[in-house]
Amino acid sequence: MDIWVSVQNALGTAESEHLCIDPTDVAKLDPPVLKSIQSVPFQTDCVSVAWEVAPTSSHIEQQCELRYRTREDPGWTLVPDIVSPNLKTHHCGFLFGTDYRFQMRCRRVTAMGYWSEWSPAWNFITHEKAPAGKLDVWWKMTPVDSGKRAEVHLLWKALKRNEVNGRTLGYWVSLSPRRRNMELTAVCNTTEMQCNFSVLAGVRRVYLSAYNSAGESAATEVIFLEKKGQPLAGIHTSPCDEHSLWVHWEAPRAAATGYILEWRQTPLPGPASRSMSWQLERNRSATKALIRENIEPFQLYNISVYPLYADAVGLPLHTAAYSKEKAPSCAPKFRLKSVSKSHAELSWDPVPTEMQNGFITNYTIFWASTAGDELRAVVNASFTTFTIRGLLPSMMYKVHLMASTAAGSTNSTTLTLVTPALDENEIQYLLLFFGLLSVLLVVLIVCFHKNRRVKNQFWPSVPDPANSSLGKWVPANLPQETLQTASAREPGLVTISDITVLEKGAEKKAPLWWKKDPVPAAAGSFPALPKSYIHPSSSGLPSGSRAPGEARPGSYVNGAGTVQYAKVVADGYRGQQQHVPSPLYIRSDSTQPLLSESTPSPKPYENLWFHGAPQAGLHCPSSPEDAAFLEEPLIDFPLLHGLKIDGAEDLHDFQRF
Structure with a gap:
């Protein structure tokens, strides 16, 4: 048969080269049809396949090909050059109890034609036998x-x-x-x-x-061997692809018979027993193994390797790995822990393990002020706090955190902080200062309003004799008075230049030197009046003469020395303790002559207040002269005639004239 191609258009006609062929040599046959597939008896691994050719090509001698595969196989296994007049073939090497898929195609046996299409698939399960081998x-x-x-x-x-x-x-x-x-x-x-x-x-x-x-x-x-053998010398991992990892280890010193590899996802997606995967490496000289089961990208896996010995199981060695990494799914949540005028302390929570997508290599903290200054600091992945130093007071800063892995980084939200003008300690000091100042001002105001009372508390008011009632009763220059005594005893005139009267409480006790056994008073009698302080003189004698045999007292006028006039015993001021002995009151040193002849100076005496009856306990004078000195009434004392004595209601022993 001569075959060519002719092409014609408006410009002319063109022909291809002429091809002379036999039509049967270039024919494409119809596909065959599988008729049956059977296992060979006696539990062998062989099968018998029978088929039929298409009716249109039954007169042509054909050459066929058979292919098969299991459901798990990615490719086909081809059985070529099948030429069988009876349309049957036998083939061995099949697995027991396995589901296979069979197909067949044919062409002319001279190999000059084209292959037919593959026949429809035929599924067949080989016969079973008891399992063989040992389990890991x-x-x-x-x-x-x-x-x-x-x-x-x-x-x-x-x-x-x-x-x-x-x-x-x-x-x-x-x-x-x-x-x-x-x-x-x-x-x-x-x-x-x-x-x-x-x-x-x-x-x-x-x-x-x-x-x-x-x-x-x-x-x-x-x-069940004890887990007490030697561990591995070292372990590390490397990714093979997204769904597998290479685990490398250094063999232990002791000879191992094999290795057990364990790995589990972290955090556990389910119960520990369900989420754990493992693998047995029987090669005792192996130093690496590829793990594929349940490996997913961007997930953290904890891997352990146990060496196996003849009589024990070695202690495990652990590591962690990712088959593939990427930037974290989220940045850590950070917060302001404390802030002062010069520094700010930040803290954050680590990124959850399931959100890390890789190993966190570091954290980077960025901060920028409103003035345009931008700084940053890089800290290790193990840190969860950081203190920014060198900040300016009363300044606003914007801060954000970046978490990084080997495959990328993720930024957190921005935190705005404002540094205070003063530190907390300085504020406390200022508050304390103003508090003390306020208290001081209040105290001063109270003192100004209550100055008299405050003054009396710190400086008690001591009475000024110049402002006493006696100063108002007696003129500043008291005129000399002539005291006339009783006619029976007429001493010379006595000139008194000055007198001081001190008040004494009614309930004060008499001096110890005055106390003696009390003399009981007669019932129904009046208390004896105190006698005059003037010594009595003999009747009918001149004022300046003395009775025979009586010693003349020394003159107290124009004396060269100071003469004790009186001694007053008093309590302390306003109930205060009296630690200093009572002072002696000295008669005036005036040299003004008396109106009459000098009379002897009286003996020292105490100016006493008498309270109650004689049984109050006053002792008699210790000498006759003192007794004579007190025989005359105290009312006859010069200058007392014109005085109003305070507390006269307490002077029960005095007779008013």
Whole structure:
């Protein structure tokens, strides 16, 4: 057959080269149809496939291809060059109890034609047999009931595809291996990949088996070894992709038989037993392992590696890792802890782990004043407080915080703060100062309004003799008076230049030197009047003469020395203690001559107030002269005639004239 292509337009006609071919060599056949797929007897891994060709091409000898795959396989497995006159083929290498998908296509056997389309798919499950191989097992043991029992959390991995030999129906956990004609005592029968049970503290091993419809696998012995072996020398991680991590470690000094890798997401998305993943590395010389199970980007994983020894389990070594990082989802919430005129203390809460999206490398604090000055400080990720120093008083600042990871940063909201003009201590000092000043002003105002009372409290008012009532009664220059005594005794005239009268309380006691046993007074008699202080003279003698045998007293006029005139005993002022002895009152030193011949000066005496009856307790004078001195009435004392004596109502022993 000669074939060419001709093209024609307004300008002319053009033809392609002529191709001479056999039509059967370039024909594309219709696809075949799978008729049946069967397993070969005697539980082999082979299957038999039968098919039919299309009716339009049944007279042509054909060459076919068969392809198949499981549901988990990403690609197809191809069986080429199938030429069978009876339209059947056998193929081996299939897994037991596995669901496969089959397709077929054909062309002319001379290989000159084109392949037909693939036939419709045919699904087929191979026959099963008992599981083979051993399970990978890991366990956790916790003592309970005061160490008498132990809670065991047993975990295992599913058998490999070439070992499962079908659909696993469940797992048995027993305290002893299965023996022929012996019923199995199971502590756990489950379809899951873990089991919790309780055993006595002395139990050190259990047996685990998987089973399907064709039988049960050989038991895997699980020995509960103590976790006291040597740990790894070091551990670190590196990301492989978003869903896997490389875990690298340094082998321990002791020879290990394998390694157990544990990892769990932080924070835990569910119960600890459910969220933990693990993996057994059987290669004793391995120093790294790739973990893929339950690894997600931007999530933190805590990874632990246990070395396995023949008689123990090594202590774990821990690390943390992200398969992929990005900027934090949010910045930390920070707040103003304290502020003064020169510094401000900030604090913040760390970003929640599920929002970090990576390892926080540092925090950066930015602050800017209204004057345009902008500063920043970088602190370690372990810090949660920072103090900004060098601030100006009475200034407003805007502050924000930035959290950073290796893949990016996130800024927080802006915080506005205003520094005070004064520190807290300075404000306290000012308040204290103004408080004291106010108190002082109040005290001064009270003192000004109550100056007399305050003055009397600190400086008691001492009476001024010049302003006393006696000063008003007696003239400043008292004229000399001539005192006439009784006619029987006529002494010379006495000139008195001055006299001082002191008041004494009515209830004051007499001096001790005056006290003697009291002389009882006769019933119904009046109290004896005090006698004159003038010594009596003999009757009929001149005023200046003395009786025979009587000693003439010394003159007190024109005497060279000071003569004691009187002694007054008084209490302290306003009830004060009298610590100083009573002063002696001295007669005037005036040299003015008396009107008559000099008379002897009287003896010292005390100016006493008498209260009540004689039984009040006044002792007699100690000498005859003192007795004679007090025999005359005190009323005859010069200058007392014209005086009004205060407290006269208390002078019960005086006779008024």
